[in-house]
Amino acid sequence: MxxxxxxxxxxxxxxxxxxxxxxxxxxxxxxxxxxxxxxxxxxxxxxxxxxxxxxxxxxxxxxxxxxxxxxxxxxxxxxxxxxxxxxxxxxxxxxxxxxxxxxxxxxxxxxxxxxxxxxxxxxxxxxxxxxxxxxxxxxxxxxxxxxxxxxxxxxxxxxHPLLDAISDLPPIDAETFRKENHLDDREIIALLPGSREQEVKKMLDIMLSVRPYFKEYQFVIAGAPSLPKSFYKAFTDDNVHFVSNQTYDLLRCARSALVTSGTATLETALLNVPEVVCYRGSKISYLIAKRLVKHIRYISLVNLIMDKEVVTELIQNDLTTEHLIRELRLTLDQNREKILSDYHLLRKKLGGRxxxxxxxxxxxxxxxx
The missing domain is CATH 3.40.50.2000 (Glycogen Phosphorylase B;)
Incomplete structure (x- = not known):
């Protein structure tokens, strides 16, 4: 055929x-x-x-x-x-x-x-x-x-096809992943800023603004396959790292993640990584969308499928450095076990492989x- x-x-x-x-x-x-x-x-x-x-x-x-x-x-x-x-x-x-x-x-x-x-x-x-x-x-x-x-x-x-994609992943050697990507022994906070150039620029600036408050962690950007490595140079330094075409491996080695709304929110959950969901569009686009989308309470697939707030969503004006700091800390400590427990129920709801x-x-x- x-x-x-x-x-x-x-x-x-x-x-x-x-x-x-x-x-x-x-x-x-x-x-x-x-x-x-x-x-x-x-x-x-x-x-x-x-x-x-x-x-x-x-x-x-x-x-x-x-x-x-x-x-x-x-x-x-x-x-x-x-x-x-x-x-x-x-x-x-x-x-x-x-x-x-x-x-x-x-x-x-x-x-x-x-x-x-x-x-x-x-x-x-x-x-x-x-x-x-x-x-x-x-x-x-x-x-x-x-x-x-x-x-x-x-x-x-x-x-959901992501269940297959993630279940079929080979085991990961976290130590080898760190060495190959020049990462140190600190725990990792993964940054998934999206796949479109304008989106990534906007999201990385706000995501990286929390760095001074989490010096005991290292931040690693998941590069989108649609963007060249050179694009990310403006956002990286000795304390901010970048990996290309290794998003799943990065998440499997991460303690927590900041994720732009989209399929990546579900991928992060299925890989058992507590996350904060982020979204900020242009003011005009957001106002139009807000008028059109009237009857749903959430934007992330995780919360939509579970029909409750499993992960925090910081949208538009709520996406601030102060709010990101607070919510990221909660994923690392106080809310961690509750999120992981809800992820288990999420996988059941998605059906079999x-x-x-x-x-x-x-x-x-x-x-x-």
């Missing part, structure tokens, strides 16, 4: 690569053409566009790059038509992917949506687009199946029908 896959962000690249691996195991003739990143490229096939040229954060940035986005949509439609895939697989990235879903459906191509857009948070009306143009909806969060059922969409809950395998099975079965 011929598969055309679109992932517009780093997390989509991870989930897309695992799905491609599972599809290859079940379909010896699998042929891939995709928008994604380095992890998907490792699985073979043709990388059309890298996600680092696609990810625009916030309402203002989207408007500023509207011509680029529209040209990408036009090009993608032409590329799909030329490739003529058996199935189109869309991974999150709804502003782009829902337009492509409509186009693919008009060509008679079967459409699968893997990793649902967060329609339960905002733009719920997009469910109608999914009902019209998506043949199979595969969701990875337990409450999403119920959400779609409410809209008469029969979604499949396949479990094998999300990518279950998704691949549904996709291949759909094409046989």
């Amino acid at each position: 011929k598969y055309y896959i679109i992932a517009g962000e780093a997390s989509g690249d991870l989930h897309g690569s695992n799905l491609m691996k599972a599809l290859k195991e079940k379909d010896a003739n699998a042929e891939f053409r995709f928008w994604g990143g380095d992890l998907m490229a490792e699985q073979g096939g043709a990388l059309v566009k890298h996600y680092r040229s696609l990810a625009f954060m916030g309402f203002v940035e989207v408007i500023q790059n509207l011509n680029t986005i529209l040209n990408n949509i036009k090009f993608c439609k032409q590329d799909i038509k030329a490739f003529s895939p058996d199935v189109l697989i869309l991974i999150d990235y709804p502003g782009f992917n829902l337009r492509i879903a409509k186009f693919a459906k008009s060509l008679g191509i079967k459409v699968v949506y893997y990793i649902s857009p967060q329609l339960w948070a905002w733009k719920e009306g997009r469910v109608n687009t999914i009902k019209k143009y998506v043949d199979e909806m595969l969701v990875i969060l337990p409450f999403e199946k119920e959400f779609y059922a409410k809209h008469n969409v029969d979604a499949h809950f396949v479990g 094998g999300a990518s395998q279950k998704a691949a099975k549904i996709i291949i079965k759909m094409n046989d029908e």
Whole structure:
């Protein structure tokens, strides 16, 4: 079978690569053409566009790059038509992917949506687009199946693919990790500032502002694969270190973490690291989002899945040095055991392993029908 896959962000690249691996195991003739990143490229096939040229954060940035986005949509439609895939697989990235879903459906191509857009948070009306143009909806969060059922969409809950990615990690030698990355014996506070340049600049400045108050710890930045090492030089010195493409290893050696809201908050929790979730967007983007997102209490996946505050979220004006110092100290001491206990319950809620395998099975079965 011929598969055309679109992932517009780093997390989509991870989930897309695992799905491609599972599809290859079940379909010896699998042929891939995709928008994604380095992890998907490792699985073979043709990388059309890298996600680092696609990810625009916030309402203002989207408007500023509207011509680029529209040209990408036009090009993608032409590329799909030329490739003529058996199935189109869309991974999150709804502003782009829902337009492509409509186009693919008009060509008679079967459409699968893997990793649902967060329609339960905002733009719920997009469910109608999914009902019209998506043949199979595969969701990875337990409450999403119920959400779609409410809209008469029969979604499949396949479990969360991060459970597989993290469970399959080989054991880590913490001492070797420290030596290879020139780290000393102090305990580590990991900094995960995001994957987009503008986001990382904004988040690292505030994250690093707590350093003078935690001199007994060393701070280590998890570099995003989409950004060059040279980008991080402005933020590092003898007391602030940087690792590239080793985020999971860094977290497994860390005592605590400061994490920009996104998939990384869930990855950090599944690796059993107490964290403080951070978010700060442009003032205009935040005000627009606040008006649109009216009925959810949390922004981090950890708290959303558990439906309670497991980890502290410092958002916009609450993201200050003073608040970060207070909350980071709590993760290191007073609140630590409670957070770790809730993480155990979180893993149970996410279901068993094998999300990518279950998704691949549904996709291949759909094409046989």
